[in-house]
Amino acid sequence: MADVFIYPSTSLILSDLVQRYGHTPLNVAVQIREHIQTPSIESPPLQMTPEDPKKGLKYAAVEVPSGVRGRMALFGPLIEQAEAAIIVNDADLAFGCQGCARTNELIKFLIREKSATIPVLDITYPRNDDEGIEFVREIKTFLEGLGGETS
Amino acid sequence: MIKPPYEPEFIGTVTKYVFVDSPNTTPQSLAVRAYEISDGVMIKETCFGMMITGTEEEVNAIITKLREIDPHHIFVKDRGFPPGDIRRCRANLGGARPGYYGHEFEMSLIRYVSKGLEAADSPQSADEQPTTVRDMKHEAGPLEVERLMTIIQEEEQ
Numbered sequence: 611m612a613d614v615f616i617y618p619s620t621s622l623i624l625s626d627l628v629q630r631y632g633h634t635p636l637n638v639a640v641q642i643r644e645h646i647q648t649p650s651i652e653s654p655p656l657q658m659t660p661e662d663p664k665k666g667l668k669y670a671a672v673e674v675p676s677g678v679r680g681r682m683a684l685f686g687p688l689i690e691q692a693e694a695a696i697i698v699n700d701a702d703l704a705f706g707c708q709g710c711a712r713t714n715e716l717i718k719f720l721i722r723e724k725s726a727t728i729p730v731l732d733i734t735y736p737r738n739d740d741e742g743i744e745f746v747r748e749i750k751t752f753l754e755g756l757g758g759e760t761s
Numbered sequence: 762m763i764k765p766p767y768e769p770e771f772i773g774t775v776t777k778y779v780f781v782d783s784p785n786t787t788p789q790s791l792a793v794r795a796y797e798i799s800d801g802v803m804i805k806e807t808c809f810g811m812m813i814t815g816t817e818e819e820v821n822a823i824i825t826k827l828r829e830i831d832p833h834h835i836f837v838k839d840r841g842f843p844p845g846d847i848r849r850c851r852a853n854l855g856g857a858r859p860g861y862y863g864h865e866f867e868m869s870l871i872r873y874v875s876k877g878l879e880a881a882d883s884p885q886s887a888d889e890q891p892t893t894v895r896d897m898k899h900e901a902g903p904l905e906v907e908r909l910m911t912i913i914q915e916e917e918q
Contacts, residue, residue, distance in 0.1 A: 620860060622778070639839035642841025643775065643776075643842075649767065735870055737870075738873060742876045743876060746874060746880070
């Protein structure tokens with residue numbers, strides 16, 4: 611069983627397929643859950659602790675929008691933990707303001723930089739049945755190559 | 762004024778979304794089945810399926826049984842917040858729940874993924890040569906009436 615980073619990190623389709631083929635999807639919901647279930651969190655409803663911006667600084671300099679550092683405090687550890695990654699490139703749902711958009715660019719950059727050491731699958735969303743069949747087949751082949759059992 | 766200390770709820774639980782987009786299974790019938798096997802685990806019905814909150818083992822056990830009902834049309838993902846959390850619930854915020862638009866976008870494509878899952882699990886798929894969309898040569902020109910009738914009949918079955 612491998613830890614597979616998925617982009618978009620909130621993707622239902624990727625999260626389900628990774629789990630279905632016997633691996634652990636690294637999605638941001640797990641990080642959020644850890645945050646909001648921690649009693650020491652200091653500033654709800656923002657779900658940020660004083661430590662989070664410091665974690666984000668590891669991935670983004672102080673000059674970049676602060677939203678990027680906050681988001682990278684969640685995404686950065688997941689990327690480091692990843693043993694494989696699946697990126698869907700035409701994810702309109704990941705569209706957002708400057709913080710979201712720059713974070714998305716940085717995430718893709720970090721994953722591609724890491725692709726020398728971990729397997730990365732680059733795909734696009736299916737738009738018809740034929741593409742759907744190919745989409746699932748590509749992901750299945752990729753995930754079966756990582757080992758694990760189908761659930 | 763000193764803020765009261767933050768007290769998290771549902772510590773040690775996980776929440777998972779269950780989506781269903783199927784011609785044979787409705788969210789309601791899936792929820793009824795979930796209640797039958799829930800054994801006290803919290804289930805919240807929604808228009809697209811449900812949210813299940815409990816310990817990881819309990820939630821996974823329910824999801825495994827629910828998937829058996831319609832394996833190619835039931836999809837699952839994690840959720841960070843529990844149901845009804847005031848920071849996310851639209852009863853408190855108004856408008857669509859954050860994250861709704863992402864679900865709306867992916868649910869519009871999910872039928873293609875279902876098709877892919879059916880093809881991946883069909884016995885003949887292992888014998889077929891892999892094809893890619895790039896290699897597929899779609900014939901140009903209007904759709905023939907006979908072909909259209911065949912597609913309609915296939916969809917109606």
